[in-house]
Amino acid sequence: MDWLTANQRYLVAALDVLRLRLSGGDGLEDAARHRDDLRKAMPAPPALEDIEDGFELSDFERDLLLMCAGVALDTDFAHACAEAQNAPERTWATFGLGLAKLANPYWTALTPAGPLRRWHLVELTHPETPTVSALRIDERILHALTGVAYLDPRIQPLTVRLPEPGPLPVPLREAGEQVAAHWSRAESGCVLLYGRPVPDLRSAAVGACTEFHASPVCLRAADLPKAPEERDLLARLCERETVLNGTAWIIEVDDTVPDCSRLALDLADRLDVPTVVISREPIVGSGPRVEVGPARADDARAVWREALGPAAAGLSAWIDRVAGQFDLGLEAVDTAAAEALAAPEAGAALWDACRRLARPSLDGLAQGIEPRARWADLVLPDHQLRVLHELTAHVRHRVTVLEDWGFAARTGRGLGTAALFSGPSGTGKTLAAEVIAGELRLDLYRVDLSQVVSKYIGETEKNLRGVFDAAEAGGAVLLFDEADALFGKRSEVKDSHDRYANIEVGYLLQRIEAYRGLAVLTTNLKDTLDPAFLRRLRFAVHFPFPDASARAEIWRRAFPPETPTDGLDPAALAQLSVPGGTISTIALSAAYLAADSGEPVRMHHLLAAARTEYAKLERPLTTTEVTGWTTT
Structure with missing residues (x-):
């Protein structure tokens, strides 16, 4: 006999025992013996026992719940309740009936803090008169008793489709293992996971659930209810699902939605079950933190080979290039691979698909420039041209030198490619950036630092973060005009604004040094820049006024x-x-x-x-x- 059939037979037998107890009819011992025989023959415990154990119900609370289920499932049981109350019209369960007829009754079983009502297993139609009010079982719990599993309809609209479990790149797999380890140690119900595009974090979180033998459900934090009492109800329903289905919760933060992280953390704090909050940027909250770093070159190549299948053997050079240049999520990798395999020139199509999928959304922060100029359009002295070619080679072979040849392991900073282009207006600084972007087949964006720098403390850093976060996946060429607006000489710190300006400069340099693409700073007045800042840039090219x-x-x-x-x-x-x-x-x-x-x-x-x-x-x-x- 399969478990579902056996469970339903056991439930019918348990209800029969309870009906006889309410009516005082003959055959109670035989009914109890039959119920027990069915229980012994079951391949796994019945749903009633799992619910009793999972919500830590007493025998009296279990029987109250079973009585409510009987009324919903069996008209004969409902009539037995009416007869037991000497009121033919009262074909429903009440707390008063339970106190009168069930074993080991006690008043606090139906308080709001008790498990029956805390977990919304049953509801009072009229809480102001608890002994005579109709007591009804929650629909989700009724179906769970019969062995039918599904996600509560009040939670379903908030969920996100999750990827199918499968092989993960090493950084994502390791992050998932760390999250599962935190859950196993019970250090905290909630773990904060960040550092990669959200689709990749979802995959890592699903990996954590698989490792923990839990069923994953992902909630959109942007859609969470704003009222605290509604979030508290949602938390109880989520915890209830964990008991019923072994669910672990993934709460997805959208960094572009105001107040989203606060709502996510508030819900996570209310949950006492395995929970992971995922966000592109780190957020401030309690609980362990797990950062997913960028994919290593070998890991990225393995992902691309898996996505391209047998065709990967003939695309090794292109795989090396896209693995080093683009930081795409798993879904985007599959999309780019499918487009490439359908094209006549698979390698070039693969690059173009990656470029399109990684193209940043920089509306309001930067101006996109179509790179049409070529080397023949540049008229510069030989030295400057040689340095620009060298700069291009640094970007093109970044992964080969830093990762394959081991230079990245020697230092944790200065791994990005950054350059200063200085010289009078019109001498070719922007044209050179366009030539390099065209040579590398990358997008080019111009960022006017004089517009990014804000008089409000903290806004400049926020604007810069928006630029780099958006551009990171594709390693676009970022051209920062008017660098002297932020990098001007500072002889001393006079007030808090000066101190924060130095923080902004430090933040920009930190992001430039870690950026996988090329960042170019331009200025007409190199002498106004602080030499300490210039030393942290890898290239400096002066564009002279042409003779x-x-x-x-x-x-x-x-x-x-x-x-x-x-x-x-x-x-x-x-x-x-x-x-x-x-x-x-x-x-x-x-x-x-x-x-x-x-x-x-x-x-x-x-x-x-x-x-x-x-x-x-x-x-x-x-x-x-x-x-x-x-x-x-």
């Missing part, structure tokens, strides 16, 4: 091949003492003038455009700068 020969070369590259030109003289144009950015603006304006006149771009179009640009800059266009120009 005449450099300006001539920039003019030679100023127009796309498709642009019709006639009689342009780069040497003569180089007499304009302007940087490359201004040259590009003049060239574009001249192209519009030529198009409007239906002509190819000629020197007179450039002269007109130069006059307009100089007027905008409030500079005189000197005779020396246009001497020898042919303007026809």
Whole structure:
């Protein structure tokens, strides 16, 4: 006989014994003997015993619960209750009936603090008259007695779909084992788990539940009730599910929702069962903390090989690149792998899918720039170009050198790639960042530090955290303009704002040093920066104002091949003492003038455009700068 059938037969027999006890009819001993025989034959304890033990019910409390179940399941039992109360219309259980007919009765069995009502196993229709009020069993408990298991409908709408248990990367598996170990030691019902994208933390938490032999259920903290009494009811229902189904609770914090972490911690504090609160960022709360660090290179490669299956053998080089560049969750890895396997060029498709899935949401914090420029668009001295190529190599081979070749094990800091680009406006700082991003096939975002820095204490750090957290998964190229807004020299700390400004600088440097992508700081005034800060940056590239020969070369590259030109003289144009950015603006304006006149771009179009640009800059266009120009 299967357990479900045996359990239901046992429940019918137990109700029959209780009915005879209420009615005082014959056959009580035979009914009790039959019930006991059924119990001995069961393959596992009946649900009634599990509920009795799990909620620590006394015999009297158990029989009260069983009496309420009998009324709900059997009309004959309901009529027996009416007869026992000498009132044919009272076909329901009451506390007064239990006190009169059941063994070892006591008044406190039905107080709100007693297990029957604390765990909402039964409810009084009219609590103000507890002895005569109808006493009804909770529907979830009634079904549990019959052996039917499901999640309470009052909890179900708050839940999140969980991944199927399966092999986990080493960092996630180890984190899950740590959480389960805390639960086993009963150090605290709640463990705080953080440090990775929430989908990965869910997987680690599911791993903890598997290790602990518990059934996982994940709740969205953003949807938790705001009223304390409602959260307290939810906590009791959750604890009740743990008794009924061996459930462990995962509470998921959305860092973007105000007050979300407070609600999560409040619910966790009310629970005295295995609970883990997961969040991308660490939150302040009681209980053990487990941080999940970034995936090691070998672990990341193993995840990609698993996702790509047999095709992984031919994509080793691409796997090395994406494992080192992108920090994707398990779901995103599966999505990227599926897209790559469906494409003709699997390697390039894999990279592009990762880039799309990791693309950060930086609305309001940064400006996205489409990297279209190439190395041929840069006109710089040989030394600067060599350093920029070296900088690109550092980003491309970061994992090989730091992890595969062991350099990361030697130091815990300075593992990120950070650079300072200094020089006058228009000399190519942003263009160089665009070239590097294009070469690496990465997204480029410009962050204006003068806008990020806030006069309100703590806001700057919050803004910077938002930038890095959003960009971390894809290792985008971050271009921080106006670095002197935050890195200016500070001779002494005069007040709390100065002290906090130093904290903000330290926070930015800390995040830059740990960032898996490239962070570029730009400034027009390098001399205003504190040398102590500059020493912590790996590269410093000065973009000089271009001399005449450099300006001539920039003019030679100023127009796309498709642009019709006639009689342009780069040497003569180089007499304009302007940087490359201004040259590009003049060239574009001249192209519009030529198009409007239906002509190819000629020197007179450039002269007109130069006059307009100089007027905008409030500079005189000197005779020396246009001497020898042919303007026809």
